[in-house]
Amino acid sequence: MWEKMRLPIGATFCVMTLHFGQWMNRVFNFYYWAWFPATFTAPGLMIPSAIFLDVTLMMTGSYMFTALFGGMGW
Numbered sequence: 001m002w003e004k005m006r007l008p009i010g011a012t013f014c015v016m017t018l019h020f021g022q023w024m025n026r027v028f029n030f031y032y033w034a035w036f037p038a039t040f041t042a043p044g045l046m047i048p049s050a051i052f053l054d055v056t057l058m059m060t061g062s063y064m065f066t067a068l069f070g071g072m073g074w
Contacts, residue, residue, distance in 0.1 A: 053070040
Protein backbone atom coordinates (compact mmCIF):
# COMPACT_ATOMS: atom_id res chain seq x y z
CA MET A 1 0.00 0.00 0.00
CA TRP A 2 2.90 2.35 0.71
CA GLU A 3 4.11 2.03 -2.90
CA LYS A 4 0.75 3.19 -4.29
CA MET A 5 -0.06 5.99 -1.85
CA ARG A 6 3.10 7.95 -1.09
CA LEU A 7 1.51 11.05 0.34
CA PRO A 8 3.40 12.30 3.40
CA ILE A 9 0.41 13.97 5.02
CA GLY A 10 -0.40 11.40 7.70
CA ALA A 11 1.10 13.14 10.72
CA THR A 12 -0.30 16.53 9.72
CA PHE A 13 -3.76 15.04 9.15
CA CYS A 14 -3.69 13.22 12.50
CA VAL A 15 -2.58 16.34 14.37
CA MET A 16 -5.17 18.51 12.63
CA THR A 17 -7.98 16.08 13.52
CA LEU A 18 -6.60 15.88 17.06
CA HIS A 19 -6.67 19.68 17.28
CA PHE A 20 -10.22 19.75 15.93
CA GLY A 21 -11.32 17.24 18.57
CA GLN A 22 -9.51 19.14 21.30
CA TRP A 23 -11.04 22.39 20.08
CA MET A 24 -14.53 20.90 20.23
CA ASN A 25 -13.82 19.53 23.71
CA ARG A 26 -12.44 22.82 24.96
CA VAL A 27 -15.21 24.94 23.49
CA PHE A 28 -18.00 22.81 24.89
CA ASN A 29 -16.40 21.96 28.23
CA PHE A 30 -14.32 25.00 29.13
CA TYR A 31 -16.25 27.84 27.54
CA TYR A 32 -19.89 26.77 27.62
CA TRP A 33 -19.77 24.75 30.81
CA ALA A 34 -17.10 26.40 33.01
CA TRP A 35 -16.84 29.83 31.32
CA PHE A 36 -13.06 29.46 30.95
CA PRO A 37 -11.56 31.24 27.90
CA ALA A 38 -10.60 28.72 25.21
CA THR A 39 -7.65 30.82 24.02
CA PHE A 40 -5.69 29.92 27.15
CA THR A 41 -5.79 26.19 26.38
CA ALA A 42 -4.65 25.85 22.74
CA PRO A 43 -1.22 24.27 22.07
CA GLY A 44 0.64 25.70 19.10
CA LEU A 45 3.70 23.53 18.54
CA MET A 46 2.11 20.29 17.36
CA ILE A 47 1.18 21.42 13.84
CA PRO A 48 4.71 22.62 12.84
CA SER A 49 6.15 19.44 14.36
CA ALA A 50 3.77 17.30 12.32
CA ILE A 51 4.65 19.22 9.17
CA PHE A 52 8.34 18.63 9.94
CA LEU A 53 7.63 14.92 10.40
CA ASP A 54 5.81 14.73 7.06
CA VAL A 55 8.58 16.66 5.29
CA THR A 56 11.10 14.21 6.74
CA LEU A 57 9.00 11.34 5.38
CA MET A 58 8.77 13.05 2.01
CA MET A 59 12.52 13.64 1.80
CA THR A 60 13.70 10.24 3.02
CA GLY A 61 10.88 8.01 1.73
CA SER A 62 11.54 5.54 4.53
CA TYR A 63 9.57 4.89 7.68
CA MET A 64 12.72 3.91 9.56
CA PHE A 65 14.62 7.12 8.81
CA THR A 66 11.49 9.14 9.47
CA ALA A 67 11.13 7.51 12.87
CA LEU A 68 14.79 8.13 13.68
CA PHE A 69 15.30 11.66 12.38
CA GLY A 70 11.75 13.00 12.37
CA GLY A 71 11.14 11.71 15.88
CA MET A 72 14.14 13.65 17.12
CA GLY A 73 12.73 16.80 15.58
CA TRP A 74 9.28 16.23 17.03
